[in-house]
Amino acid sequence: MAVAWIGNRETLVERAAAHAAALLGSSRCPVFSLDTDIHGTRAAIALAERVGAAYDHAADGAALSRETAVFTDKGAMTVAPGETRRRADVVVIVGELPQIHHEFVGELAETVPDLSAKNQREIFLVGSKGASAPPLNNGRTATLLSCGEASLGATLAALRAQCRGRRTSQPVSNFDDFAKALEAAHFPVFLFSGDATEGLALEMLQGLIADLNRKSRASGLHLPANENGWGSALASTWMTGFPLRTGFARGFPELDPWRYDVARMIAVGEADLHLRISSS
Template sequence: MAVAWIGNREVTGEQAARRAAELLVASSCPVFSLNGDVHAWRAAIMLAERVGAAYDQLDGGVLARELALFTGKGAITVAPGEMRRRADCIVIVGELPAVSRGWMKELVASPPDLSGGGKRDVFRVGTGLGSGKEIAAGDGAAQTLAALRAQLSGRVSAVPVKNIEAFRKALEKAAYTAFVYSGAGLDELGIEMLQGVVADINKTKRAAMVLLPASDDAWGGALVSTWMTGFAPRTGFGRGMPEYDPWRFDVARMIADGEADLHLVMSAGKQALALPRKMNAIAIAHTDKPVTHAAVTIRIGAAGVDHEAVRYSSRTGTLVLVEAAKPSSHLSAMSAIRLIAEALPC
């Protein structure tokens, strides 16, 4: 089975890595789009530093939005496990990522067992899981949250809030209220408004937010990036030291504006990568054929399937080890990146 290609020509992993290393060395402004497990991110960020690259989550817009709350405002949060055991009122705000819907359904159906337990009240802004009472004011979640926050704080909103009295009663009765959200279902300011709702409730009662990231791997990558460089993704090493700029190092923008001259894409996902024709590219992908328009393709396996992996889990709120479901000899994304790093001149 082929492991790597230069153009459409089958080569060994080492040959592909050598070619990739040459391209990285020759590039003046390489950019990385990353999607992978924690070890893949660790390897990729070390490579980015060595070659002066900027890096971003693959399709990093939603991650940037999820991160903005933590860089710009802060939050009161609760771990998912603690929510499961304690929250007797759960509010699902906006749409949830598909990956989280299953266990969230299970969670809202199970009773809390701490603090005397009892049953859970469930509310939603938007369609949520389809169950629970709807809180609504206006057309979107951002409008509803604004009206809700105004009303809960004893101020006026221009539009009435549906089920506000029921929600008030539930809040009053609740020992602990959890608001579940995702960057996929709320915009940046909507998330900040939600933060405000939670902060207001905490003046007298307990409540917290639970982020279910649109992509668990993206959030894991953000954690790795933050400890390795001090910054979340959209960080660049163009000047040697890490610089963080969510606008400047938006890799899609850098490509669109013609700033980047080499694109390294790391994706352990199953969907085919669509690379622009004109861009010089290195693809590290879960694929059995060369990626269209890639100068170099290195085939990798899937994290947690072909190889053991450490990943962020929005179900536990921290990193977990995922054993290989079907161990294979495919390279991991980390190994592929390390092959390239080893081929760099010292």
């Protein structure tokens, strides 16, 4: 049985819905936080269009915004998880990956790709000194590619420079092993997420992948920071032409990752009504 409240008093769902509708109708700057499935997202966007609201993901808006920017601003070369599991003979984990993807990474360590000459995958981790990869099955460990305490973006920049034969102020650790693996590789794949990775690092990664494709081939596997959130981003794109952090303030959809950052809007007092839409 559905239960609803107005303030701290229980009421009928119909009455609560009418009260919420009245608040939305009188709001000058409503904002929506989404944490729902495709159907919930579609309904929320349709409502946002009617009341002129902006919408974002409830928990992982920043990470999802970085991920969508890779595709909308820079462009990316990507493959599917199944193709990675089947073909990738060199796997490079870029930064930290969300917990929900650790099982998949573990599977990669114990399966054998079609294109491997050594009958196993080479696995590397790009990160700062002391970084650790998700647990790998069969007791394997990933070879760390690091520039000490340098940021992930700086490490990727150094890695890209060394791959092009250029000098760097600080060399990447274990680069010779990485270069040998790439030389023998048939299908290297870089695993990335926007969860703990800054936007410039994701852009530098795509540059590295593009460089490698000049002479051989390589690709990336996007592992979303939030799977429901990425579904909402895709639903928003096919409905409005834009991913999350879109608003209808002027009566038509506009994408602005800074302006329609709902957490920021609430923090600085721009929003006068906050609606959270959750499937749980």
